[in-house]
Amino acid sequence: MFKILLAVRVVHHGVVQCGYSRELELPFVPTVGMRFEQGTSTTLWETTTQEELDPAIERVIYDLDEDIFVCLFTIPLQLAASFWQDLPKRNDGIVCGVMQYFRHMPIRK
Structure with missing residues (x-):
């Protein structure tokens, strides 16, 4: 089993609004372009506006x-x-914790 951290940043109008994470153990290493789903009864990509996303x-x-x-x-x-x-939300511009992994990923507008 491999330790996996799913790290999500929410970017709205070019600004990081918040972030989410979840640590899992999987029998494989995920690859770029792969998508995750959570069965049929619930969705892990449902938004606060009841939309369902499908990010890769x-x-x-x-x-x-x-x-x-x-x-x-x-x-x-x-x-x-x-x-x-x-x-945790930070407004001081300091990159910390899980969000540090995004430091080399520019925000596309």
């Missing part, structure tokens, strides 16, 4: 210090699903 993995990183594969996603709306852990 943008980048996969291996963190040597943490011994974990990190899958990065960017989405335009906040998520409502209880599957996700909210990341």
Whole structure:
């Protein structure tokens, strides 16, 4: 089994609004372009406006210090699903925690 961290940033009008994460163990290493779903009864990509997103993995990183594969996603709306852990919001511009993995990914407008 491989340790996997799903990291999501919400970007609206070129500004990071918030982020989410979830750590999993999977029998494989995810790849760029792969999509995740959660069966038929619930959705992990439902937004607070009841829309359902279908994002693909943008980048996969291996963190040597943490011994974990990190899958990065960017989405335009906040998520409502209880599957996700909210990341602490910071307004001081300091990159920390899970959001550090996005530091080499520009925000596309």
